[in-house]
Amino acid sequence: MSTTGELKTTSRMGRQPSTSHAELSHVALELFRVRGFDRTTVDDIVAAAGIGRRTFFRYFPSKNDLPWGDFETLLERMREHLASLPSDLPLVEALCASVIEFNRLPASEIPYHRERMELLLHVPSLLAHSTLRYASWRQVVAEFVADRLQVPEDSLEPQAIAWAFLAVSLSAYEQWLKTEDADLLELLAAAFRTLDSAFRLREHG
Amino acid sequence: MSTTGELKTTSRMGRQPSTSHAELSHVALELFRVRGFDRTTVDDIVAAAGIGRRTFFRYFPSKNDLPWGDFETLLERMREHLASLPSDLPLVEALCASVIEFNRLPASEIPYHRERMELLLHVPSLLAHSTLRYASWRQVVAEFVADRLQVPEDSLEPQAIAWAFLAVSLSAYEQWLKTEDADLLELLAAAFRTLDSAFRLREHG
DNA sequence: TTCCATTCGGCACTCGGTGTCATTAGTATC
DNA sequence: GATACTAATGACACCGAGTGCCGAATGGAA
Numbered sequence: 001m002s003t004t005g006e007l008k009t010t011s012r013m014g015r016q017p018s019t020s021h022a023e024l025s026h027v028a029l030e031l032f033r034v035r036g037f038d039r040t041t042v043d044d045i046v047a048a049a050g051i052g053r054r055t056f057f058r059y060f061p062s063k064n065d066l067p068w069g070d071f072e073t074l075l076e077r078m079r080e081h082l083a084s085l086p087s088d089l090p091l092v093e094a095l096c097a098s099v100i101e102f103n104r105l106p107a108s109e110i111p112y113h114r115e116r117m118e119l120l121l122h123v124p125s126l127l128a129h130s131t132l133r134y135a136s137w138r139q140v141v142a143e144f145v146a147d148r149l150q151v152p153e154d155s156l157e158p159q160a161i162a163w164a165f166l167a168v169s170l171s172a173y174e175q176w177l178k179t180e181d182a183d184l185l186e187l188l189a190a191a192f193r194t195l196d197s198a199f200r201l202r203e204h205g
Numbered sequence: 206m207s208t209t210g211e212l213k214t215t216s217r218m219g220r221q222p223s224t225s226h227a228e229l230s231h232v233a234l235e236l237f238r239v240r241g242f243d244r245t246t247v248d249d250i251v252a253a254a255g256i257g258r259r260t261f262f263r264y265f266p267s268k269n270d271l272p273w274g275d276f277e278t279l280l281e282r283m284r285e286h287l288a289s290l291p292s293d294l295p296l297v298e299a300l301c302a303s304v305i306e307f308n309r310l311p312a313s314e315i316p317y318h319r320e321r322m323e324l325l326l327h328v329p330s331l332l333a334h335s336t337l338r339y340a341s342w343r344q345v346v347a348e349f350v351a352d353r354l355q356v357p358e359d360s361l362e363p364q365a366i367a368w369a370f371l372a373v374s375l376s377a378y379e380q381w382l383k384t385e386d387a388d389l390l391e392l393l394a395a396a397f398r399t400l401d402s403a404f405r406l407r408e409h410g
Numbered sequence: 411t412t413c414c415a416t417t418c419g420g421c422a423c424t425c426g427g428t429g430t431c432a433t434t435a436g437t438a439t440c
Numbered sequence: 441g442a443t444a445c446t447a448a449t450g451a452c453a454c455c456g457a458g459t460g461c462c463g464a465a466t467g468g469a470a
Contacts, residue, residue: 014416015466041456052419057458092403128333156380160396161403163372171365178359191365198297198366199404219447220435246425257450262427269426 019051021070024059028066033115037123064129067119071133075140078102082144091148095141095165096192100185103169118177121170138162168195224256226275229264233271238320242328269334272324276338280345283307287349296353300346300370301397305390308374323382326375343367373400 027049031040042063046056060066081101085094105113120126139153141162146153172191176184232254236245247268251261265271286306290299310318325331344358346367351358377396381389 013468014414015418017417042458043456054419054421054459055417058417061458063457124337128336131333131336132329154383156376156392156396157399157403159379160373160376160399163376164369164400164403167368167372168365171361171368174364175361187361191361194362194365195369195400196404198362198369199401218437219445220449222448223450247427248425259428259450259452260448263448267427 018055019049019059021059024049024051024056025066025069029115032067032119037119037126062129064126067116067126068130068133069116071136074102075136078137079140079143082140087148091145091161092192092196094148095144095161096189098144099165099169099192100188103184103188114177117173121173121177134166138166141165164195168192223260224254224264226264229254229256229261230271230274234320237272237324242324242331267334269331272321272331273335273338274321277341279307280341283342284345284348287345292353296350296366297397297401299353300349300366301394303349304370304374304397305393308389308393319382322378326378326382339371343371346370369400373397 024045028040028045031044031048035044042056043053045063045066046053049056078098078101082094082098085097089097120130138159139162142153142158145158145161146155149157151157168191169188172184172187175187175191176182229250233245233250236249236253240249247261248258250268250271251258254261283303283306287299287303290302294302325335343364344367347358347363350363350366351360354362356362373396374393377389377392380392380396381387
């Protein structure tokens with residue numbers, strides 16, 4: 001509407017934010033590391049970050065969402081990776097490759113990722129809450145499968161396969177956390193092979 | 206210690222309980238049906254049941270546990286079913302059969318089961334909480350697989366397979382809820398076949 | 411300077427869940 | 441029947457997560 005056609009993102013800015021997702025996340029994760037998730041209250045976090053309690057809940061919808069960094073961006077990357085694969089690559093191969101790609105991280109990030117996943121998989125309230133986040137991950141897989149099989153996204157096949165790949169990924173993660181220095185990508189591949197051979201063994205009854 | 210050797214279960218009883226799991230469950234489910242899960246408070250439930258708030262939490266550890274009837278007994282039945290199967294029945298076949306058996310219900314129970322599952326899978330807080338209950342289900346499967354494969358229960362193979370079977374079951378349940386008059390057992394079987402063929406298609410690259 | 415957009419943060423409130431403890435209601439013993 | 445013991449009850453206060461409301465703070469633009 002303005003004469004210059006300037007974007008809303010640069011004009012008419014109000015008060016500047018006093019913190020950021022990254023900063024809150026950093027402060028909170030440190031507290032979780034030291035005192036544990038359950039024994040760290042939101043009041044502890046906002047005190048450490050020097051903001052008001054009310055402000056915290058404008059940055060994160062819940063305490064449970066803190067350990068989940070920018071998951072949506074990761075999902076978008078995975079969606080693109082799936083779309084970029086040649087269409088003659090078999091479905092399961094494509095999914096295995098993409099899941100592994102999705103979990104590839106620079107070596108420097110691995111210790112932090114380990115700590116985050118340790119929380120997400122071993123703190124009961126986070127484990128439970130994670131289910132809601134995984135739903136969007138499954139949706140990405142289901143969309144791809146539905147497109148490949150030419151069936152609706154919400155039909156049985158895409159949903160079952162999406163669930164199964166999530167399931168296998170989680171079992172690989174659990175193994176990864178169990179032993180220091182384990183290779184996550186290798187474990188993922190092994191988990192896929194397990195499922196593969198389990199079902200193959202079915203034949204010769 | 207008594208001269209008659211009488212069991213503690215019959216002697217020296219104190220005040221009789223003013224309610225029961227079944228009654229609370231019944232009262233609560235009815236309220237959930239009418240007003241929805243989130244808009245029914247624990248105070249509503251205890252008022253309807255005519256008990257004290259504190260008493261409620263002695264019967265159920267949380268509001269989220271209400272829709273889960275006696276899950277442990279069901280698990281025990283599944284464990285026994287798995288153990289009763291001939292050891293030359295292939296692993297995957299045994300699991301498919303047991304999961305299907307686990308979900309077999311008398312026709313009269315089906316409408317109630319539908320309502321319970323509708324809550325468990327479609328109310329976010331219940332969906333999240335369910336993850337914690339599913340863990341014991343997975344444990345039953347993992348124990349069986351570990352025994353069959355002669356590997357530790359917490360190793361990758363049993364865990365991955367347990368996760369995968371849970372995943373496939375859930376996708377079948379979602380389909381079941383989506384359409385009136387669907388056959389749950391048939392959907393479960395179809396979901397297993399989906400996973401089966403997805404992995405089989407992998408071969409011929 | 412004035413106006414406006416936007417964020418901040420205090421306050422009161424709801425709801426789920428827990429620890430404590432006196433009370434109640436049964437049974438067995440004397 | 442009085443008493444002792446047992447077990448469940450429920451009232452109270454408390455905690456922590458999360459929300460609605462609203463005035464105050466802070467910046468750029470007119």
